[in-house]
Amino acid sequence: MEDVAEEYHDFMDHILFPHWVQSQNQPGISTGVATGQISNVSTPQAFQSPNVSNGSVLKRNVSNLCGHERALRKRRIDQAYRERCRTLKTEMQSNMENLKGENDSLKIENEALKDANSLMNQTLKDQENEIEKLRSDLVQIKREYEQQNVLVQTLSGLLADPMRLENEKLKDENAFLRENADLNGNLPHLAEDNAKLRIENKALKVQNDALCGKIISDNDKKREQDQ
Structure with a gap:
């Protein structure tokens, strides 16, 4: 200077x-x-x-x-x-004000995104729990259906076997009577016995179907009460 x-x-x-x-x-x-x-x-x-x-x-x-x-x-x-x-x-100062406003806006947007993400995660978790519950219910229903099917088959077998044996026995008796009896004299009697046997066979079948339906209905009511 x-x-x-x-x-x-x-x-x-x-x-x-x-x-x-x-x-x-x-x-x-x-x-x-x-x-x-x-x-x-x-x-x-x-x-x-x-x-x-x-x-x-x-x-x-x-x-x-x-x-x-x-x-x-x-x-x-x-x-x-x-x-x-x-x-x-x-x-x-103007740049700082602009940056502050932009920063505040980004903070608000960030908080909104966090809330939306949290809500979405909760929704996904709820849906996952619901799917898992439906899957568990489906497995339980399938297991109960299998058990009922086994039970029905078992009961049907237990009820059908005596009927089958009785039917076979009646058939054998009918054949024996046909061989040893006078067909001309005993034909009306044999026809009547045959008709009675058919009626009894149908009645036993109806009872069997009704018993199976009652068992299934009782199981359905029990499952509804458990839920």
Whole structure:
């Protein structure tokens, strides 16, 4: 900064006092006095002319003027710097407000997504539990159906076997009577016995079907009560 000030001082001296600066740079050329005349001066008081004294005063005035210009320029630079700082601060505050608003919006959206994700996970968990329950119920129903089927088959076998044996026995007796009896004299009696056997066979079959239906109905009612 001092180098710039000195250069500025020299520049102003050349503009305002060119003859004085030249006389300072060239000692042989003063204010209209020849070199020989200067050499004839015997005392320093004679060498210090009034022009030199006036030049020093003007130089101090120029220095004061340059100091004022430097202060003015410094104030302008400081003012421009403060203005840039205010502009930058305003821009930063605006950017911070925008970022804060965007951040708040993202937080709200994030919370909403978290709630939706939690609700979806709970829904999926509930559906999974429901599917597992339906699967367990299906396995239980299948097991009960298999048990009922075995039971019906067993009861049907138990009921059908005596009927089958009785039917076989009646058939054997009928065949024996046909072989040993007089067909002409006993034909009406045999026809009547045969009709009775058929009726009894149908009645036993109806009883068997009714018993199986009752067993199935009782099992269904029991399962509904257990649920």
